[in-house]
Structures are given as structure tokens and as C-alpha cells.
Amino acid sequence: MTIRVIVADDQPLIRAALQTSITSAEDMEVASEAGTGADAVRLTERLRPDVVMMDLRMPGMDGIEATRRITQGPTNARVLVLTTFDDDESVYGALHAGASGFLVKDMAVHDILAAVRIVASGDALIAPGVTRRLINEFVQRPVVKSTQPRSLGGITDRERQVLGLVGSGLTNQEIAAQLGISVATAKSYVTRLLAKLNARDRVHLVIIAYETALVSPPH
Secondary structure (H helix, E strand, O other): EEEEEEEEEHHHHHHHHHHHHHOOOOOOEEEEEEEHHHHHHHHHHHHOOOOOEEOOOOOOOOOOHHHHHHOOOOOEEEEEEOOOOOOOOOOOHHHHHHHOOOEEOOOOOHHHHHHHHHHHOOOOOOOOOHHHHHHHHHHHOOOOOOOOOOOOOOOOOHHHHHHHHHHOOOHHHHHHHHHHHHHHHHHHHHHHHHHHHOOHHHHHHHHHHHOOOOOOOOO
């Protein structure tokens, strides 16, 4: 199956570079390009791609609002955020808006393609190193608390333990090694947590782990 991608970035050179990377893969194609958040939302609703590669800083509607509208909209498109890490302070906000993964703009081509495939497959948080950098850099940003705090009732002690490890950025393989269980069992725990906590994906589990103070922000 061909993965259809919309590239949203206000810089033509970035869009061109990403399009070149994507079209170099036999299993991907660029469905369209967008120079603004509003265009990204409009094109996503019309073309229904599998993945939208979303820059956070664009004129008019920014990438966070565009991500929110796309993830809450009528399509099943998943958003892969474009970030530079050294100046974007909105990445954690993009998590709350429904982003499923993160792409560093200076990544190698094979890493870019891997990120697109992983997000398209329904997974999230593209790589352990990126996950931990995101957590370390952005988890201390102010977050608007819900008027109805999320409860962790209904999950077992072991599931709570697994949730904490997911929130710390561990992969299923690392969780399995730490708990002395198989990778399949670790994956099963994560799947049950997604269902019990009504979480979109692994990114959402990280948010839940921090918002419920199951994991403390790094100091």
C-alpha cells in the first residue's frame, strides 16, 4: 500500500527537500504541499492522506491549531510534526493537539522515511532518542489542566508500572528487559493501556503519565 503524504511547511526549500525524500521511496507519494496551516487542513479534508508532515511555525494558522483541526476532523490522517528542537517551544502543545510523532528537520533521509512509515502504521514517538529529548525539553512547559482530572482507576499495578516506563520514553523492548517479561507481553500491556485510558496512541500515554504525576519531569 502506498503511503500518501501532505507536506506542510512555509519554506519552499524545506518542502522541496521533503518531497524529494518521500518520492525516493517506492511505498510513498506526496499527495500535495501546503504553505500554511489553513491550507494543510483544507487539503487534508479534500485529499485524505495517511500522514501530514506539519511544521509548527507557519503564518496565519500555526501548526498546533492545524494539527488539532486535522486530528479532530473527519479524516484518519496522522500528523508528524516538523521541529528544530533548538527553538520550537510548542512541541509539547502539539502533543496535546493530537500529533503522533516528531521529525527533526535535519534528519537523514532513511530516518525521515522510517518516521513516516511508523506514524502511518499507527505507532508514535518515532525513536527512543527523540522521545527522551522531547520529554526532557518540553514536559516542563505549562499545560492547561483539565477541569475533570484523568483517573488511573481500572488499571492494574503492573499496567501502572508499564505506563510509567512508557512515560519515561522506554520502548517495548526496554520495558520487557526492565520488567523481565517478553516483548510480546510488554506490547500487550501497552495495548491494554491504550484501550483502558482511551488514549489515541503512545504519545497520548506519555501525556497521561505526566499529567497524573506518575512520572515526574526531569530536573
